[in-house]
Amino acid sequence: MPVPIQPEELKQFVETDEAPAAYLDLLNAVSFRTAGAGLRLGVFEALADGPLPLDALAEHTGTDRLGLRLLVEALAGYGYLERTDAGYANSANTARWLLRSAPGTFAPVLSFWSALVTHWWHDLEESVRRGGPTGDFYAWLETRPDTLADFQTMLRRLADWLGEEIVPLVPLGAGATSLVDLGGGHASYSVAFLRANPHLRATVVDLEGALRQGAQTVAAAGVADRVDLRPGDLFGTEIGTGHDLVLLFNIVHGYQRDDVLTLLRRAAAALRPGGRVALLEPLADVPERPPGVGESFVRMFSLNLFHTQGGRAYGLDELTDLLGEAGFTDVRQTLLTRSDTDHLVVATLPSGD
Ligand SMILES: C[S@@+](CC[C@H](N)C(=O)[O-])C[C@H]1O[C@@H](n2cnc3c(N)ncnc32)[C@H](O)[C@@H]1O
Structure with a gap:
């Protein structure tokens, strides 16, 4: 999800060039990567029936408590999750698009592109240099x-x-x-x-x-x-x-x-x-x-x-x-x-x- 940004901040990145636009790309790249991890670790599916506190979510997903806390905090910052009194919950957009059972789900698309970008795009320079695919x-x-x-x-x-x-x-x-x-x-x-x-x-x-x-x-x-x-x-x-x-x-x-x-x-x-x-x-x-x-x-x-x-x-x-x-x-x-x-x-x- 595009990282949350104030209109004044956005101007500095894309209108006045006071800030490097590549910094926004860095944050968006990490947002995309964490969403792929959330999907593949089963975080969104674990929250399909309602919010869960961190410990229960760690148990459901078989993950390390600290690692998961940092991941879900990042996902909450990017808008994929929300913090509620009952624990972490899927945001409306996540519930609508990233659950496998949602009508017209985007989950296979995110899952595929996340694997592709992770496994293939690491050596983009090489195919451009050599003029052909690297595999x-x-x-x-x-x-x-x-x-x-x-x-x-x-x-x-x-x-x-x-x-x-x-x-x-x-x-x-x-x-x-x-x-x-x-x-x-x-x-x-x-x-x-x-x-x-x-x-x-x-x-x-x-x-x-x-x-x-x-x-x-x-x-x-x-x-x-x-x-x-x-x-x-x-x-x-x-x-x-x-x-x-x-x-x-x-x-x-x-x-x-x-x-x-x-x-x-x-x-x-x-x-x-x-x-x-x-x-x-x-x-x-x-x-x-x-x-x-x-x-x-x-x-x-x-x-x-x-x-x-x-x-x-x-x-x-x-x-x-x-x-x-x-x-x-x-x-x-x-x-x-x-x-x-x-x-x-x-x-x-x-x-x-
Ligand atoms: C981008 S997909 C298109 C699938 C389908 N025609 C469509 O439009 O949704 C390309 C398809 O070509 C197949 N394919 C790629 N290289 C092939 C090859 N050398 N021999 C046979 N099939 C191949 C892939 O497995 C894949 O199903």
Whole structure:
């Protein structure tokens, strides 16, 4: 949570430059880190049913009394907790967003990004110096089941929300029978298309751990018999030909230009003439996007992609060029109304008529 600050103090940091703005960043960085610790130590969940005194909270969370006291005092200072006569309590914002059972909970997002920033961003200088990632992000994720579950849950919940808007925006004829969801993981986007198209079947390609959540999604939706969950590599797994649609949702930003082109050519080779590829991406260089949280997110995310995977957010003109090089025409993009950063880009393989 942004650290509490008086309007006069804020002016000194961001208007008159009498104070270093980086000091606020330091406090906010520590606020973010302590919130991650509160979440992972189970402090917020322990307070879900009401306030607890320090000793009871230490017992619930299995933590050291002094360490916990200093942590909860910091969390109270940052607004995550409150001090009450009955002990420490979750603040209204924490109760609304950081409990795992809260509707639309932010807990998986905070938990995932907290792990990512802690484990990956410590050597940001190195990737910038060398021009590539310092490790294999998805291999790392596959070895951390809890972080992987948070990652896929975060994406699945977004997909459950965006899928409803996306499906009607991707033209699929009544005779459409198959789609391929490359890097489809949690499988929620495939399920959204299957729900709207009763004759459609889906092949979802992803790494083994990621597909575990995909298996749960398709079972819960009752469409397991129409989905082939295919563990394997995006670039090499057999996906067949003659499909109506290939989804590359939040995939191309993980790669540099040459690999993006390879993926798009792979999509083209898997489609029937007249078939479509659909990309979902937070686009870079969108002049109409106002400065604010969305724009800040895309800049942070692009740097994160470069550091962890060697990728970045692409501009629409770059994607249009790449789609053209891969043989696609009629590139159309839509900024979704349900997101201030996600763009749907759909392109068509010429029908050959
Ligand atoms: C950012 S997620 C996108 C998931 C989903 N398409 C969405 O939009 O919510 C990228 C997905 O690609 C998968 N992935 C990354 N590298 C892969 C590889 N080399 N082979 C197969 N899947 C891979 C990840 O496991 C992950 O599920």
